[in-house]
Amino acid sequence: MSDSPVSVAIDGDLAIVTVDNPPVNALAHAVREGLSEAVKTVEAADVGAAVLVCAGRTFIAGADIREFDMAPKAPHLTEVVGQIEMCSKPWIAAIHGTALGGGLETALGCHYRVAAATAKMGLPEVHLGILPGAGGTQRLPRIVGAAAAVEMITTGVPVSAARAKEMGLVAKVVEGDLTEGAKEFARSVIGVTPPRIDRAPAAPAPSDAEWAAMRAKVEKAAKGQISPLGCFDSIRNAFRLDLDAGLEAEREGFMVLKDSDQSKALRHAFFAERAVAKPKVIAGAKPREIARVAVVGGGLMGSGIATSLLQAGLEVTMIEMSADAAEAGRARVETNLDSAVKRGRLSAEGKAKLMAALTPAADYGAAAGADLAVEAVFEDMEVKRKVFGALDEAMGAEAILATNTSYLNPNEIAAGLRNPARVVGMHFFSPAHVMRLVEVVQAAETSPEVLATAFALAKKMRKVAALSGVCDGFIGNRMLSAYRRVCDYMMEDMRAIEPIDQAIRDFGMPMGPFQLMDLAGLQIGWANRKRLAPTRDPKVRYVTVADRLCEAGRFGQKTGAGWYRYEKGARTPLSDPFTQDAIEKAAEEAGREKRDFDAETIRRRAMAVLINEGAQILDEGIAARPLDIDMVKIFGYGFPRWRGGPMMHADITGVDKVLADMEAVAADDPGSWTVSPLLRKVAKSGEGFAKLNG
Numbered sequence: 013m014s015d016s017p018v019s020v021a022i023d024g025d026l027a028i029v030t031v032d033n034p035p036v037n038a039l040a041h042a043v044r045e046g047l048s049e050a051v052k053t054v055e056a057a058d059v060g061a062a063v064l065v066c067a068g069r070t071f072i073a074g075a076d077i078r079e080f081d082m083a084p085k086a087p088h089l090t091e092v093v094g095q096i097e098m099c100s101k102p103w104i105a106a107i108h109g110t111a112l113g114g115g116l117e118t119a120l121g122c123h124y125r126v127a128a129a130t131a132k133m134g135l136p137e138v139h140l141g142i143l144p145g146a147g148g149t150q151r152l153p154r155i156v157g158a159a160a161a162v163e164m165i166t167t168g169v170p171v172s173a174a175r176a177k178e179m180g181l182v183a184k185v186v187e188g189d190l191t192e193g194a195k196e197f198a199r200s201v202i203g204v205t206p207p208r209i210d211r212a213p214a215a216p217a218p219s220d221a222e223w224a225a226m227r228a229k230v231e232k233a234a235k236g237q238i239s240p241l242g243c244f245d246s247i248r249n250a251f252r253l254d255l256d257a258g259l260e261a262e263r264e265g266f267m268v269l270k271d272s273d274q275s276k277a278l279r280h281a282f283f284a285e286r287a288v289a290k291p292k293v294i295a296g297a298k299p300r301e302i303a304r305v306a307v308v309g310g311g312l313m314g315s316g317i318a319t320s321l322l323q324a325g326l327e328v329t330m331i332e333m334s335a336d337a338a339e340a341g342r343a344r345v346e347t348n349l350d351s352a353v354k355r356g357r358l359s360a361e362g363k364a365k366l367m368a369a370l371t372p373a374a375d376y377g378a379a380a381g382a383d384l385a386v387e388a389v390f391e392d393m394e395v396k397r398k399v400f401g402a403l404d405e406a407m408g409a410e411a412i413l414a415t416n417t418s419y420l421n422p423n424e425i426a427a428g429l430r431n432p433a434r435v436v437g438m439h440f441f442s443p444a445h446v447m448r449l450v451e452v453v454q455a456a457e458t459s460p461e462v463l464a465t466a467f468a469l470a471k472k473m474r475k476v477a478a479l480s481g482v483c484d485g486f487i488g489n490r491m492l493s494a495y496r497r498v499c500d501y502m503m504e505d506m507r508a509i510e511p512i513d514q515a516i517r518d519f520g521m522p523m524g525p526f527q528l529m530d531l532a533g534l535q536i537g538w539a540n541r542k543r544l545a546p547t548r549d550p551k552v553r554y555v556t557v558a559d560r561l562c563e564a565g566r567f568g569q570k571t572g573a574g575w576y577r578y579e580k581g582a583r584t585p586l587s588d589p590f591t592q593d594a595i596e597k598a599a600e601e602a603g604r605e606k607r608d609f610d611a612e613t614i615r616r617r618a619m620a621v622l623i624n625e626g627a628q629i630l631d632e633g634i635a636a637r638p639l640d641i642d643m644v645k646i647f648g649y650g651f652p653r654w655r656g657g658p659m660m661h662a663d664i665t666g667v668d669k670v671l672a673d674m675e676a677v678a679a680d681d682p683g684s685w686t687v688s689p690l691l692r693k694v695a696k697s698g699e700g701f702a703k704l705n706g
């Protein structure tokens with residue numbers, strides 16, 4: 013018996029070619045070889061057509077991304093697709109699950125495609141920083157036209173079977189048994205000369221003005237990422253080169269992008285996104301079933317969490333201090349769901365069903381019977397301890413108690429409870445029904461089973477959970493606070509905020525640090541600074557400008573002014589003499605000489621501090637792996653995915669260079685920074701942080 017993942021079975025006048033390479037039928041070398049052999053078998057066999065099907069949960073989901081770092085091995089996918097296309101008998105791809113990347117390109121080499129009604133098809137290479145390198149940018153536009161191909165390839169968003177049928181990408185959508193439907197279709201084309209993609213340039217070609225408009229749109233959405241434009245240029249080739257020349261140019265473009273730092277970073281993000289959900293400490297632990305959750309607090313955070321839980325199919329009891337407050341919380345959830353309906357993500361009936369699963373309540377007794385409670389109340393230790401005490405009494409001794417605190421110590425919150433092993437942090441990000449990140453915080457006594465349950469619940473909520481130990485601000489906010497501090501220092505030295513925000517935006521972050529503070533509101537940071545004031549180290553430089561803004565009631569966008577000022581109802585930040593004055597005064601009081609930093613230095617200093625704090629967090633065991641930090645920053649703080657997260661960015665930049673930047677930052681303000689010993693160690697090893705991912 014052959015151990016090839018590709019087999020050919022003769023079924024009367026048809027050859028059934030089956031790919032079976034779990035979990036997602038990726039086009040590993042053995043699959044490409046097997047398909048190449050299958051073409052020869054089909055040619056030699058006494059059959060009229062071949063049906064290409066896949067075993068398991070999906071059609072071919074693409075190239076095997078793990079092979080990207082290895083030397084390419086023949087047969088290359090482009091050749092295999094070409095062989096299928098040139099076969100003298102028609103090939104019919106039978107698509108279920110997701111035909112993605114090289115998988116769809118293989119299907120494009122087939123002469124016909126039929127799809128299950130639930131199937132999706134896409135070319136998501138752009139998310140890996142590459143372009144479809146096995147004919148996708150040449151064959152797809154010849155089938156669906158320029159605009160649809162540009163949309164599909166440069167966004168990487170897959171289309172449904174129904175849409176694919178409309179576009180002419182599939183010949184038939186099969187409602188019942190896919191293989192049977194594909195066989196029936198195949199028999200109908202036996203004897204027909206296989207229709208091959210035309211070798212001539214694609215037509216009709218858009219006008220120059222239309223190309224220019226499409227390119228401008230792609231460039232704007234790319235925000236610094238290079239592969240969308242690489243995809244675009246390759247698609248355009250389909251309209252000026254014949255197929256073979258277009259394929260050759262596509263292959264060259266693919267190789268360049270594959271070797272780019274951006275692709276390396278995006279591939280890291282792809283695997284890290286999956287690995288982050290599997291920290292070692294939960295290996296072997298069985299998550300508990302969670303069907304009912306009590307959410308304490310119906311404010312912005314609590315209602316966001318409740319919305320997300322409802323959307324994950326859970327029953328939710330929302331507990332507030334009074335019936336009126338509970339009703340207001342219920343109304344916030346309804347508003348969130350209404351917005352999902354408006355965006356076409358939820359039907360009106362769906363919304364009604366979810367609302368019926370929500371019970372507002374004004375006493376803790378309503379939490380009895382819930383499997384888990386999440387508190388999202390005021391960020392104050394006494395308040396949180398009271399809530400946990402009440403939940404401890406109301407709920408079964410095994411029910412899980414999660415705190416959504418962003419800064420307070422979960423060990424203190426858990427102290428004195430019957431069973432502290434059931435206490436865990438689940439730190440959501442606002443708005444909680446939109447933001448993907450949840451930091452799962454392991455307190456001193458949290459059991460692996462409770463952690464595993466928090467991870468399973470996060471997955472159900474379609475969130476990305478990352479494990480964090482206990483420290484002030486956990487992984488994300490602790491790093492944010494160091495990053496803000498260095499930005500504050502540069503702001504005071506430069507007497508300006510705009511060039512810092514601009515440099516950070518140009519790096520690829522959605523917003524600069526000062527803009528971000530205005531959006532989030534300055535109150536929480538102010539409260540935190542006041543909380544930490546008694547223990548503040550006087551040797552550490554302290555910039556007072558934010559305190560002055562808060563004292564003046566400037567809390568950000570919501571109050572019409574913060575670091576910037578805002579016209580009524582507008583979100584555009586406008587520079588404000590008040591802030592400028594406060595900066596000048598603070599700098600003068602602190603006796604800081606005026607300095608200038610160029611955009612590159614601003615960016616490097618901000619990144620060096622972020623990475624240094626990340627290294628410190630790793631060294632202290634707060635994060636187990638660099639990849640956990642990368643995922644926190646990408647999913648919670650808008651760090652550009654195509655830079656892979658801060659720790660991957662360090663590897664790409666060169667950890668020795670980051671260390672040199674950090675040393676320069678530290679030298680400017682002696683006593684204010686600790687250069688992480690781990691940063692020094694990794695820089696010296698020359699092996700990068702990736703090595704610590706295990």
Ligand code: TC6
Binds near residue numbers: 036076137266
């Ligand atoms: C391309 O095709 C380029 C061609 C040019 C040629 C010249 N390779 O996501 P899941 C693993 S580029 C290797 O949890 P789901 C994944 O790491 C490629 N491994 O499952 C995980 O492993 P773990 C274009 C892969 O059901 C396991 O499979 N294609 C690949 O939630 C299960 O994955 C894409 O970008 C791969 N291509 O979602 C598609 N794909 O269990 C990428 C998955 O050890 N894949 N694995 O953690 C996906 O989008 C999703 O995996 C999915 C299935 C929708 C196929």
